[in-house]
Amino acid sequence: MTRVLLASRNAKKLGELRRILEAENVRGVEIIGLDEVPPFEEAPETGATFEENALAKARDAVAATGLPTIADDSGIAVDALNGMPGVLSARWAGGHGDDAANTALVLAQLSDTPDERRGGGFVCAAALVLPTGEEHVVRGEWRGVLARKPSGTNGFGYDPIFVPAGGDRTSAEMDPAEKDAASHRGLAMRALLPHLRELAGQ
Numbered sequence: 001m002t003r004v005l006l007a008s009r010n011a012k013k014l015g016e017l018r019r020i021l022e023a024e025n026v027r028g029v030e031i032i033g034l035d036e037v038p039p040f041e042e043a044p045e046t047g048a049t050f051e052e053n054a055l056a057k058a059r060d061a062v063a064a065t066g067l068p069t070i071a072d073d074s075g076i077a078v079d080a081l082n083g084m085p086g087v088l089s090a091r092w093a094g095g096h097g098d099d100a101a102n103t104a105l106v107l108a109q110l111s112d113t114p115d116e117r118r119g120g121g122f123v124c125a126a127a128l129v130l131p132t133g134e135e136h137v138v139r140g141e142w143r144g145v146l147a148r149k150p151s152g153t154n155g156f157g158y159d160p161i162f163v164p165a166g167g168d169r170t171s172a173e174m175d176p177a178e179k180d181a182a183s184h185r186g187l188a189m190r191a192l193l194p195h196l197r198e199l200a201g202q
């Protein structure tokens with residue numbers, strides 16, 4: 001078993017990452033989270049791009065633990081807000097990870113935005129950094145529109161207000177496997193699969 005660290009403190013995100021790898025039958029890799037390694041000082045996520053933040057999170061964790069590490073930096077980019085919240089998604093309303101306040105603020109900011117200009121998308125940058133210094137950074141995007149009110153209880157973060165393109169339900173109304181099959185995170189993680197299979201000796 002090769003131990004691979006997922007450098008995240010977001011239990012929901014960690015759950016999705018694990019589920020996606022499981023669905024892809026990546027065996028021979030044991031995924032552990034930040035709570036399962038000795039604590040180390042985590043730098044604030046101050047990068048200008050998702051890729052920068054993902055790489056920084058993964059590099060720090062490799063330096064501290066010596067484990068091959070995946071980090072995910074993600075968020076929602078709203079067209080009418082010029083791509084924001086973007087890298088500020090986790091702390092858009094001020095506090096870190098207050099999902100209800102973040103979604104309420106985005107909805108309020110879009111209250112006068114008509115249906116035809118409510119486009120946006122989830123973005124996920126995933127970085128895989130190995131103790132050898134080998135680095136891979138990939139990106140997944142999931143386009144859709146911003147709803148007028150929250151619906152659904154699955155997922156996390158902005159899922160209750162995001163309606164993926166081609167459908168009429170929010171991603172919080174989709175079942176988990178359905179979200180994974182189409183999501184930004186699913187796309188990014190599947191792009192890392194060849195490297196993970198190599199690590200697993202598969």
Ligand SMILES: O=P(O)(O)OP(=O)(O)OP(=O)(O)OC[C@H]1O[C@@H](n2cnc3c(O)ncnc32)[C@H](O)[C@@H]1O
Pocket residue numbers: 007008009010013045072073074075076089090091097099102122155156157158159183185
């Ligand atoms: O940095 P870590 O510890 O991994 O956890 P985090 O929650 O701080 O994660 P990010 O810094 O990447 O911020 C991502 C934010 O974007 C939002 N987000 C990302 N992926 C999402 C998804 O699949 N569905 C809904 N919201 C999502 C959510 O609000 C997250 O708090």
Ligand SMILES: [Mg+2]
Pocket residue numbers: 045090
């Ligand atoms: Mg974060």
